[in-house]
Amino acid sequence: MKITTKVNLFITVSLLVSLLIVNTIVFFLFMKTTVNMEAHLVFKNANEMLKKYHISESLTLDKNLLNSYMPSHSFIRIVGPTSTTINQVTNDKVLVQKISPTFSTEKNFELRPFQEHQNLVVHVPIHQNHKVIGTLEISERLSGLESRKDVILSIMGTVTVVSVLLSFLAGRWLSAIIMKPIVSMISTMEDIEQIGTLKKIGIQTETKDEVYKMAATFNRMVSKLKENSDKQRQFISDASHELKTPVTVISSFITILRRHGTQDETIAKEAIEAIYLETNRMKNLTKTLLSLAELEGSEPVDIKSVDLVSLSTALVTQFMQVYDRPIILHENSHSIFIKGDELKLKQVLIIFLDNAIKYSTDVIEVFLESDQHKGILRIKDYGIGIPEEEQSHVFERFYRVDKARKRDSGGSGLGLAIAKNIVNLHKGEIDIQSKEHAGTEIKVTFPLTN
Ligand SMILES: Nc1ncnc2c1ncn2[C@@H]1O[C@H](COP(=O)(O)OP(=O)(O)OP(=O)(O)O)[C@@H](O)[C@H]1O
Ligand SMILES: [Mg+2]
The missing domain is CATH 1.10.287.130 (Signal transduction histidine kinase, dimerisation/phosphotransfer (DHp) domain)
Structure with a gap:
């Protein structure tokens, strides 16, 4: 089942259930208050009758006098203590037969359904000298209640059907809006899968919602993948x-x-x-x-605290012996500890010293400095230098300033690319300053160990 259908179904069913619960409660409250109001009116009439016509003394009922208290389908009767009728007046013979007389010493009322109608039966005790000598029993068909019940049921039915229908339509509309970018994403992904080339999703409006963020993240991911594959x-x-x-x-x-x-x-x-x-x-x-x-797979490096001074001193001594070239080491402190992988840091220094030796004939200088946060390594030579327009490219793989000069020196143009990668892995920075026929200075900064 589609997500939209699921969401829509869930919302519609929940709305239907809540409407049914609310409607049922409203309906029963309505019925109860209406019956209570009717009963209250009949009680009032009964008290009035008892007082006005001295019923407790005569125990008789005069139909002519009581007519105004009798709506259609009703009766008024006096019931004796043995639940027998003493006297009664009615305009509905069937009702009188169906509802048997009941003696009651308490004021009360009840509903008696019959012939698909609800009938209200009210009991009011008749007192004589503080003694209950009979019950005034009044009954009438609640025809008003029935018509109002029909009206309220049809209103509730219509409201329920219309609400469910509206919720269903609104749900479909909303899910269509939400799903549109997702559907477009799916089709883009299917395209990528089939054609095999990376593609971005077209985002029309910047809604800043979750779906927009998802599409934007997907596009960023595609850019990264594209960049990597390029x-x-x-x-x-x-x-x-x-x-x-x-x-x-x-x-x-x-x-x-x-x-x-x-x-x-x-x-x-x-x-x-x-x-x-x-x-x-x-x-x-x-x-x-x-x-x-x-x-380039950016493996996590084996990070330790490495002393830049002792590492450089050892390498410089080794290079001087092997290449028989003067290399001067200047350091402003006995030790500079940086966080790093010793072998990889050695590799960086070798790459720079190797270049300095290859591309110069004069003395080479190595400077080691530190401030509060950084350890700084500078390698300076007085060789052929790099033309200004080439300087930004020397860190690219296989890039050589002059293809001809590389042949003699045997380089492959990978040294600085590797060095830059290693420095990046160490969260360091690399900077080159060079002047043709004057020399080159490479400066690398590394964060210090805390
Ligand atoms: N100290 C330097 N002086 C002059 N040119 C330099 C210096 N260092 C690097 N370059 C230039 O930058 C280019 C790239 O240097 P890189 O170390 O990446 O490659 P390479 O030295 O040619 O080869 P290898 O991969 O063997 O190191 C070099 O070919 C050279 O032209
Ligand atoms: Mg090199």
């Missing part, structure tokens, strides 16, 4: 392009080897050396790609 596609095309270059080199050297065989030792040596280098490049490239993919 990134992924770009990544795959970049990566395959990168891998194609070494493969081409290897295959061309293999062609040479096949043509000239291994007889020409110089050519063979050269080819093997080139194949060895390119294979190594490919190995490194795939390793880097894997580490980048791992970072």
